[in-house]
Amino acid sequence: MKREEDNGMKEEENILKKIGRENTFKVPDGYFDHLASEVMDKLPEQEKNVSLPHKPTAWTKKLKPLLYMAAMFAGAAFIIRVASLGYKETNIDTAATETNDTEIVSDQMIDVAIEGTMLDDYSLYVYLSDVSAD
Incomplete structure (x- = not known):
């Protein structure tokens, strides 16, 4: 390996001497x-x-x-x-009725409300805990 490097160096020196x-x-x-x-x-x-x-541009x-x-x-x-043709508007009054200070809400409306809040389970639990404590 060392020999190849020596040969390369000698060639380079020869070229430099010529040029x-x-x-x-x-x-x-x-x-x-x-x-x-x-x-x-x-x-x-x-x-x-x-x-x-300047030529005025056409109104079109x-x-x-x-x-x-x-x-x-x-x-x-x-x-x-x-x-929106297939969308059927639901009236909140018909979906939930009041009885004894408690609202009855369909499971479908609860699912839609939970998905709309974009909360994870723990955050939703904390929120509902705070609301029920009041």
């Missing part, structure tokens, strides 16, 4: 002094931009965004209307 450590890339003196002006002289002349007088182009937005709201209202 040398001098930077072989050189730029003529004063090359960059006038480079920008020479490049600009070689570019073709551009025509001046002639601006046309101005109204397109408003029409798109109105169509979006109409579509959203239609989708909500179609989606």
